[in-house]
Amino acid sequence: MYKKSFHAFQKKYIAENKNSLKMRDYLLKEISIKPDESSILDVGCGSGLDLEFFNHIGFKKIAGIDITGSLVDIARENNPNAEIVHGSFQELEWQDNSFDTVWSKYALQVEKDVDKSIKEISRVIKSGGHAFLQVTHPFRSLALNPSNNYFSEQKIVYTSQDDASQDFIEHHISLTTWIRACISNGFKITNFEEILNKDIKKYSGTITPSAVILILKKI
Numbered sequence: 001m002y003k004k005s006f007h008a009f010q011k012k013y014i015a016e017n018k019n020s021l022k023m024r025d026y027l028l029k030e031i032s033i034k035p036d037e038s039s040i041l042d043v044g045c046g047s048g049l050d051l052e053f054f055n056h057i058g059f060k061k062i063a064g065i066d067i068t069g070s071l072v073d074i075a076r077e078n079n080p081n082a083e084i085v086h087g088s089f090q091e092l093e094w095q096d097n098s099f100d101t102v103w104s105k106y107a108l109q110v111e112k113d114v115d116k117s118i119k120e121i122s123r124v125i126k127s128g129g130h131a132f133l134q135v136t137h138p139f140r141s142l143a144l145n146p147s148n149n150y151f152s153e154q155k156i157v158y159t160s161q162d163d164a165s166q167d168f169i170e171h172h173i174s175l176t177t178w179i180r181a182c183i184s185n186g187f188k189i190t191n192f193e194e195i196l197n198k199d200i201k202k203y204s205g206t207i208t209p210s211a212v213i214l215i216l217k218k219i
């Protein structure tokens with residue numbers, strides 16, 4: 001589904017659309033996280049562009065997991081100091097309480113069972129640790145959902161507006177499902193934002209958010 005060319009696509013996309021990197025500001029502003037004393041896991045790390053950022057800001061231990069082998073190869077090449085696993089984030093191979101922080105950007109909506117994914121994330125975070133999750137906003141996926149029903153959590157397949165060679169598969173997930181999964185798996189929501197990936201001037205017609213950012217603390 002995801003191809004090797006996703007690396008170049010994503011690199012160009014984030015260079016041109018800095019808003020899509022907004023979750024990095026939340027990580028930098030979280031004063032209780034001291035990178036040089038902390039561990040961080042990127043769930044659905046793709047080609048590892050955020051792992052490079054974690055290295056840049058000095059995280060002591062960096063790990064990632066992704067299901068696409070060709071992207072894992074790129075991530076390993078560009079992040080030789082990180083532990084990068086080729087596998088599914090729905091079955092993390094790390095032990096309970098392994099990380100201070102878990103990060104996931106635009107990956108969790110690929111799997112339908114949100115509760116299972118967030119339960120696994122919660123399991124590997126230490127008590128008092130943090131999760132930073134950025135997922136497709138349901139208004140955006142609703143526009144692609146053939147059912148035209150916000151409450152129908154269907155699989156959607158679409159071609160990127162920015163690169164016709166990239167097809168994506170994800171699920172339309174309601175805000176209720178995301179928020180309940182966080183709360184019922186031991187998290188307190190400490191911040192929440194609906195963002196536009198691009199500068200507002202680049203949009204026309206009805207403007208709806210691109211993504212949801214959830215900042216969580218494990219109780």
Ligand SMILES: C[S@@+](CC[C@H](N)C(=O)[O-])C[C@H]1O[C@@H](n2cnc3c(N)ncnc32)[C@H](O)[C@@H]1O
Binds near residue numbers: 010065067106
């Ligand atoms: C849109 S990309 C985002 C990649 C990266 N987080 C970023 O922001 O550049 C989604 C990623 O999720 C990965 N993915 C999808 N389902 C997965 C699963 N069950 N386990 C691990 N990775 C998965 C895909 O291989 C892909 O690399």
